[in-house]
Amino acid sequence: MYQIKTFNAIAPEGLAIFNNHYEINKTEDADAYLIRSVDLHDHEFPKNLKVIARAGAGFNNIPLDRATNHGIAVFTTPGSNANAVKEVVIAMLIAASRNLFAAAAYSAKNSGADISLRAEKDKTKFNGEELTGKTLAVIGVGHVGSLVANAANALGMKVIGYDPYLSADAAWQISMAINRANTFNDAIKDADFVTIHVPKNSETTGMINTQTIAAMKPGATLLNFARGGIVDNEAAIDALNTGQLTSYMTDFGDDVLLDRDDVVITPHIGGSTAEAEVNGATKGATTIIDYLETGNVHDSVNLPSLAVPFNTEYRITIIHENIPNMVGQITTALANENINIESMSNAARDKVAYTIIDTNHLQTKQVDELVTELDKISSVYRTRVIEK
Template identity: 60%
Template sequence: MYAVKTFNAIAQVGLDTFTDDFTINQTDEPDAYLIRSVNLLKADFPESLKTIVRAGAGVNNVPLGRATEQGIAVFNTPGSNANAVKELVISLMIATARNLFAAHDYSDEHTEADVSQRTEKDKTKFNGTELAGKRIAVIGLGNVGSLVANAALALGMKVIGYDPYLSANAAWRINNRVKRVDSIKKAVKGADFVTVHVPKNNETIGLLATKEISEMKDGVVLFNYSRIGIVDNQSVVKAMRSQKISHYCTDFGEPIIADQPNITITPHIGGSTIEAESNGAVQGANTVMDYLENGDTTNCVNLPNMQVPFETTYRVTVIHQNVPNMVGQISTQIATRGINIENMSNAAKEKVAYTIIDVDGLQEDNQSALIATLESIKEVYRVRVIKHK
């Protein structure tokens, strides 16, 4: 039996996904946390905690380094809210192209008796443009960016994509009419719209700033529905004063862009749809179960992604530092106890490695001793023994 503790409002359809082998919110010492936006950066984790799963894309609310050192696998649910973000970006693209925000403000201010005659006279002030034939640069072609690119193509737009880290799986999702280039400069050159969809990390903070914005055409419309800081807001405000940017839409407010004309700020609602929350909850629940019951690390953000068929009675998983001779030490300790290794898989992610060992000959009363022996290796963070269902 495994215990799960939830934070925030997790959609009931996700909680209903758990099998009878899992209890929900019945202890403060659970095996898993299933979370959304709760800030865990300063939280103390119980020793029982083996995994934290974020029902959403970002994990900037989780202390990844500390979690890794405590042997806690951290996951997200990429793609679960991708369609929601795509639809919001497309709707805002249409709204800015057709000047809907200014048109609404005008209509709200003019409700007098002669409104029909007056609006017929004034409506040309709000003449917009159509998206068909316009050029859009999509920076980042992952779960969200690929959907935006394909949707823009369906609207008759010319789509230029840039993503130096594009995975093979993501590449299959992208329409072959999306023109891919090898630099941001080439992507934004001549674009009427620029939208960014990349994860936030040390390489992407300030990804679009003064230099990159200077390469854009005058009057460009810019979108940031990734994370705050990926687009430098100070550079945006400066560019709007010179009319380099005609409109900026973002999901992340900041004082410098507050109360600015032609800046539309939505309150972090990109992924906030009923469907997206349900998708994330279901995917999150399945992730918790796959990790606790099988040791699978698909979509893990602090361990290498591994999915190995579980065909023996017991599986030993080891989270450890990525240093020489770890596999040798682990296998030696198992062999000296007369336990036969049927299959062993190992992979690394930067400074962390993960080893999965399927074994025969392991007795239940010897499990604790084996775990203690392996965890006595100073480079080992956590050892688990999983029994095949």
């Protein structure tokens, strides 16, 4: 019986995926956590914890290095809220081009019997432009960016995508009508709107800064519904003050952005829809089940991807450091226990490696001995034996 613990309100559709081999919130010493936004940085992981799945694309609430050192696989659910974010971005593009927020604020302050006459006189100050024919630069065309690019293209916009890390799978999702830029500057130099859809990491933090904004078309509108910190907000304010940017729309608040008519802030609601919560919960639950029952790895943020058919009676999985002679030490330990290897797969990601070994020749009484023997190897984080 596997034990699952949740910390946030998880959509019941996701919890319903767990079958009779799983219990939910029955113990603190869980095999798996299914979470959303809970901050685990100061959390003490129980010894039994093998996997954390976050229903969402971000993972800055999880201490990855500490999880890895404990032999805990960490997963996200990329794409589960992509459509929700896409719809918000498209809504913001329309709102920006038609000055909808300013017009609504005006109407809210000018009620009364003569509102129609007064509005008729003043409404020219809210004249906007149509999106058709305008140029949109989409920086990052993965799960969200590809949807935004396709939707904007359907609205008649000229769309230019830029993503130096574009995967083959993501490329299949992009309309042939989307132009692909070879450089960041090529993408933004003629864009009326620039929208950011990249993960936050050491390379992307502050990627929209004074220099990159200066390379944009004067008067552009900037949108950030990816992650806070990707845009240097001080630089954005300076650009708004000089007219280099016309407006800035973001899902991430900052004191420097407050009380400005040319800034629209939403409270991190890009992926907050009932449908996205269901998608994240169901994908998170499915990921947990697959990892616990087969050891296969997809969409992990701390382990390499590795998935092989499970056709034997037993599967041994080892999370370990990516250093020389690890495979030799592992196979020697199996040989010492007189265990025959039917198949073996190994993959690495930066400093972490993952090995899957399938066998039909493991006796139940050998399991504890084998785990103990493998865990004696100083560079092994965790060993698991899965019986089919």
